[in-house]
Amino acid sequence: MLKNAFLMLISLAIAIGGGGASVWYALRIQDGVGAIRIGQWTAFPDIGTPAADPYSKARVAREGVLALGRAEGLSFVAENDAAGDQLKRECAYRIEGGFPTARFWTLYAADRSLGVVETGKSRLAALQSYEVLRQPDNSVIISVGHHPMPGNWLLTDGSGKMYFVLTFYDTPIASSTGLSDVSLPRIVRAGCDA
């Protein structure tokens, strides 16, 4: 009798503990269902829409996100550089290449919570497409780092994990058909502060 109760207790503990913990874990990881990957960049075009999968819906409810609509724009997040290493705030990077069609785009360096990196200066760790210098072939080269750089410079500060968030506004790629042949800029590490 006691043995049966003990076995039942084990079953229940595994069921409730395991079930709850697996949901918590699934909602914490950045990657997930419904992600679209282009190079190092990841987007969730369905997040925040009624068509989203249950995981995205739960994440939206838990984090209080108000996701961009299709007519507004589409955000891409990068976690790794082209070599597959994690982006770090103490390192310098070069973001280079062409950008897909959009009315404009913004790029910023983000911390773990995807908020903009605090620079402690009046200059934001963000750039937008109206202010960048372009190459003759319309591509853009952006230098990212702590130290001022010629050309386009995205200021970062601090140390630890970093993300890049690239958002295109009023863009045809936000409709899912446009996403298949989009190419996004490469992220190359240029060096690190020791």
Add this chain to the structure above:
Amino acid sequence: MRSLHAALRRLLHAVLLGLVGAGIVHIIVLLLVPDFSERDAWSRLSMASDLYRMNRLDAEAGGAPVVKSVDPLFYATACRFDLEEGMVRIKAPGDVPFWSVSVYDRSGHNIYSFNDHTATGGKLDAVVLTPAQMIDVRKDLPEDLQGAIFVEAPIDEGIFVIRSFVPDESWKPIVSRFLDQSSCELQDF
């Protein structure tokens, strides 16, 4: 020996049962999170202000932002509404480089979005209403609603967000004023 074997089998049985149960609990919890979350956008906004009140989402207005507005080059403002009390009209005066508007339902799903290219002359003037209210309005469209964008949404409670682009420092006061002067009110009909 034999009894140990039996006990192990029963333990294995219990663990397997637990794993199946974990799968079921996983699905149930996942589906219940949106309904029971007290951290969703609606709950956060309702703690900050009343229905039909515009509420800045960016840190510029002072204090921590109520709902994380993601892009640092954007300002945003939001208001909650309840269509059961009537249709709601959103207006904002002035010219800014880019604005976009999203209508969210109670659980934060984006129902409809549009931007300044959709609007007549780039002026933000929109009405959110239910399909039933739309039928009433169609019968006799009031003069001052002629230029408005009508958003038919099959919801009752919802959130309305205006986002506006701040290209550089010099635009900050202009965009701020644009959002602060925006209004969100019940429209009599």
